[in-house]
Amino acid sequence: MDQSFLIMLSNLLHLQNQLDPTTSILSDSSTSATSATPSSLLTSTSAAPLLFFTIASVLSYISTTRKPRSSPSPPPSPSTTSQYSVAAFRALSTERIWAMEAPLRDAQWRSMYGLSYPVFTTVVDKLKPYIAQSNLSLPSDYAVAMVLSRLSLGLSAKTVAKRYSLEPYLVSKITNMVTRLLSTKLYPEFIKIPAGRRRLQETTASFAEITSLPNICGAIDNTHIRLHSLPSNLPNPSIYTNSHGFRSIQLQVVADHKKIFWDVCVKAPGAFDDATHFRDSLLYNRLISGDIVWEKVVNVKGHPVRPYIVGDWCYPLLSFLLTPFSWNRTGNPAQNTFDEGLMKGRKVVEEAIGLLKGRWRILQDMNVGLNHAPQTIVACCVLHNLCQIAREPEPEVWKEPEESGGVARVLESENYYYNFGESLRQVLADDLYQRLSSR
Template sequence: MDQSFLLMLSNLLHLHNSIDPTTSLISSPTSTTTASSASAASSPTSLLTSSSAAPLLFFTIASVLSYIASSRPSSPSSATTPSAPAASSSSNPAAAAADYSVSAFRALSTEHIWSLEAPLRDAQWRSLYGLSYPVFTTVVDKLKPHIALSNLSLPSDYAVAMVLSRLAHGFSAKSLAARYSLEPYLISKITNMVTRLLATKLYPEFIKIPVSRRRLIETTQAFEELTSLPNMCGAIDGSPIRLHKQNLSANYKCRYGYPSVLLEVVADHKKIFWDVCVKAPGGTDDATHFRESLLYNRLTSGDIVWDKVINVRGHPVRPYIVGDWCYPLLSFLLTPFSPNGMGTPAQNLFDGMLMKGRSVVVEAIGLLKGRWKILQDLNVGLNHVPQTIVACCVLHNLCQIAREPEPEPWKDPEENGMPPRVLDSEKSFYYFGESLRQALAEDLHQRLSSR
């Protein structure tokens, strides 16, 4: 018989005896029985043969209480502290899974999280999901109606949290499945659903070309304060995103020797992306990738109209973006005169300022990979690689707009390469860009020299 049950029953008998000593169930003070019979009478098991109704009543009560006690979880505190898993969780899969259950997440998001001061709360949320609690709720609110249409059996905020945890820490589907007690295929399915929604439903809202006059003036003025160059509205650069899969064709091998796909972004002065393109394997050069992008087609066709034109030495200067020498020189994309400082003083000064403006996109890419570590070794199916990268870019913009603390940036190796050749279809853009660049260089040199 269970020891806890016997102890509980014995306590009940003693309680009865103290309340009503005239009908002691343990022993009678006037009894003349032997020590052995007294011992037998005092045993809880002797109640089973008693003719009194009271022992049977107490036996029934004790049985019910024993059953209730045995059915309660032995460690109720585990559900109230999901953010601080026990040290033994790594060696106990069941305990680790409990830390990441729906009930544990609910306790964290609705109870424990509000017992903390806002800075501590948000710091804890960033360590788990890569962004603060208010930004997280913004993401959930925007995705919830779309997730509801998928008939997902998990709560929307829990599913989003799980995917953000994977993006922020770079977990594989298999490792996340063990943590959340779900099958790896289900983790992949949920990841693909959430990243697809981020890359399609939220992209138009958070990644937009600065065509409105107010935003365009704000952007060009900020770049002019940084570089002294007028009408600059963005900086472009490409970066290879390493793929976890190794058995890919040779055209996926980037200039650094690992399999990848190429990410191209244009960023503004706040390190917010206003264009994102992922259309080429890692072995593609930046110029080719740019020429295959929708942005290039819109710029060359005149589809994008920037309503801000200034005059520099007789040249009409429309808003333009800047890039390094791996990009073609065009009227809307200015590049340095020389990659090694072999130009005139005016040209070298222009190159230095141009590269200073370009630095914002380098920093933005570093923050993107530092904040969403899955991009350091992307472990999703090849078909879902582009949407996962774009989803991380959307989340990056959300964080920059909300002024989230910037993490330690990821550093890509220094770029090198030859300037691309000019295509026949680009010659008019090239010649105009060449004269425009020279006019800007001479104007900049004269303005700064006269100070």
């Protein structure tokens, strides 16, 4: 029973003493007592106790049944309740992270952000000057961490917003800003054609070990990035439906022996074929125009061989892009041997794409707006290269659908490059078959 109820009970007792005339009747003179009639005496001696006990019973019932009042507590602060809050992130990254053993620390960081803590700090340091110019209300490292968690886990803006106690529009805004910076400011530093003598020599020598073919400087391939949704007002949505039956945009990459991309292109919707996408790329136009000329030349049976890239039958055979003689080993022994070696080199880019999609799972189901999809894809390629350069542990490889494209036709404007590539391919096939047969 609380204090207020006891006070109320005391007041009622005092009131009862004032209302009950029994005490005064007993102490008055006999004349006062005999002047009262029995009925008036009954009323004066019983009404007050009845009133008292009635009120006391009601108050006692209320006192025992009501819930105790508690002062309203303020709503919990996101910074104290969410493990993804700025405060929690700060505590982990500045106080605990360097106290942890490196393998445990980096494993924890990879599970949340897709890369180890040292690589994460590298990304933050390179982006921080640009993020600072945007007057973002969040710390740079927190903003980058939030975007990396979205890219690596494939989360939607709404899910990330709930996790980080932010508004979805702000998550989208920060995602667009960080991916734009990655795809523009960091692209030239981490995605570069192997033009230097040392890097080119290392690349061609490594491919020669894999394929037994000389002067390969890269392998090209195309992959479909599934789109989660398309704008409702898109004029011709059917061009995004690919041969596998889902909507996508295409990513074309060229990778070296370390599965590092040295060229990236995102231009074509899903319904376009690989050759069309290739011809629309900056790389194709630079190679056709002679803007890219690798000086390293090797002599094979009196034939000068400059560095070239390799691709499957979905690409046109050109002087700088060699493809298999056939897709089902229907050539002669020399041609089949060449095809086998070439496909070993091409497997490098297949694995690179598998690692890309395995590490940055947003590429398995692109849940950003169509206008921002290309820069998000390129940003993931930049991050992929950072991880490969840093020799990050490779995740489980994403398995691509089987190739279903037909053999690429050669355009009339490409006849010169085709004829040169055809003779080059045959020379390389004869030389390879001769070398392997003589062992």
